Amino acid sequence: MRVARNRGPGVTVEQVATDFGVHPMTLWKWMRRADIDEGAKPGVSSQESAELREARRRIKLLEQENEVLRRAAAHLSRRICREKDLPVVKELAGDGVPVTVTCRVLKLARQPYYRWLDQPVGGAVLEEAYRANALFGAHREDPEFGYRFLADEARSTGAAMADRTAWRICRDNRWWSVFGKKRGRTGKGGPPVHDDLVRRDFTASGPNRLWLTDITEHATGDGKLYLCAIKDVFSNRIVGYSIDARMKSRLAVAALENAVARREHVDGCILHSDRGSQFRARKFVRALDRYRMAGSIGRVGAAGDNAAMESFFSLLQKNVLDRRKWTTREELRIAIVTWSERTYHRRRRQAALGRLTPVEYETVMATPALRAA
Known part of the structure; x- marks a missing residue:
């Protein structure tokens, strides 16, 4: 537009x-x-239409929740009062709702509520606090002790607990031994979630057989802009992409969903990437399984394992990103989309495609007679 x-x-x-x-x-x-x-121009804007749809959705959800509460009233009336229900009574009482009314609606007895007011901290909570206090004392005196030694020290002071309980308390409070293994990033790529099915053979006998993907970034006056693109090896066409201000797993998932929506028939297609965390995320792996695609991941630090995708980003760098300084993310986004859809797909002829553009190559090779020839 x-x-x-x-x-x-x-x-x-x-x-x-x-x-x-x-x-x-x-x-x-x-x-x-x-x-x-x-x-x-006059008319209903997209925001008003979205607000109306959201209001209808919330009304329907509230009606469903009311129906659930109405039908579950008989079951709720027979349940045993638990301590986690009592803070609600106290909160409503602070807002001016009588305790009698709240207990009658929630089918609760008033005696347990008043007993809870006299002693709001239960015995289990107090016992947990005593155990944590004993573990913390032992950890402060000997920071090199692991959770097993801390549990022994705590038991010697009278705070009985199992080793597993001591581990849970130390984990929740992050009381680690100073001699424990380092926690944090190592600077290396994480473990692969897929095998390398490509092995630098960037050829395909037809469309939607082998896709490549990667992420690039560029600085603007508003901050960095990230682009995740997906390339079909058969025609070198960018079949899907996603542009965002943050490099999260949703960036790769959005690019994959965009490519699937464009191409549709992707069953069995191989999607090859590097070992970035976005492509190893559970959301991305689940998206591949949902579309019945096969994942493929290269080695750590081996740029050649995804060289065909890097070549597209090199062209984008020379033709768009490095041409001038970009003031806003929106300005750069429009430039990337314009160059990709207008120039790269429909005007830039490639020697590997017989001096055809990616769009022309797919059109010619989609003809059954030419494909047979």
Whole structure:
């Protein structure tokens, strides 16, 4: 939309839509929606529509919760009063709700509540505090002791506990031995979650057989901008990407979901990456399993294991990122999308593809007669 609005004289919206590979009517709809959101034209904005959908969702959720409470009233009336219910009674009493009313609604007896007020800390909590105090005293005197030695010292002072209990208390309070192994980052990549199925053979017999992915970053006046792109080895086309201000696992997951939405038939496709934490995250691995794709990961510190993806980022670096200084993240994002969709996909011919662009190569190779020939 930014490119269409700032188009030069003689350039039509239809030409811009063709450059980006979208239907002209779709681009007109996007521009009209943007005018409504900005207040230039009357209509229901996207924010108002989202708020209305959210309100309807919350109303439906509240109705369901009320129905659950209504049907569970008989079961709640037979339950035994527990101490975790009593702070609610005290909180409501502080807001002016009588204790009698609260106990009647929650089907609680008032006697346990008043007993709890006299002694709010139970015996189990006190015993846990005594054990923690004994462990802390032993740890302060001998910081080199592990949890087993600390448990022995605590038991000698009368605080009986099992070794497992001592370990749990020390873990929760982070009381580690000074001679214990280092905790923190080692500067090396973590363990692989997949085998290396590619082994630097960046060839594919058809589309959606082998994808490559990686993440790059660039500084702007607003801060760093991160790009996660997915490349189809068959045509060298960027089939999916995600741009965000933070390099979290959701960046890689969003790029994968974008690629799957574009290509659809991805069963059995191999997605190869380096050993970054974003590609080893459980969210990303679950996304691969959800789309029935196979993961592949290269070695630590071996840039050649993902060289075909690095070549695209090198082109992006020379043609977009390093051309000038970028003031805002939004400015750089528009430049990346424009260069990828207009120049790289539809204008830049590649020798490896027979002097065709990635879009032309996929169109030609998708013809059954040419494929058979």
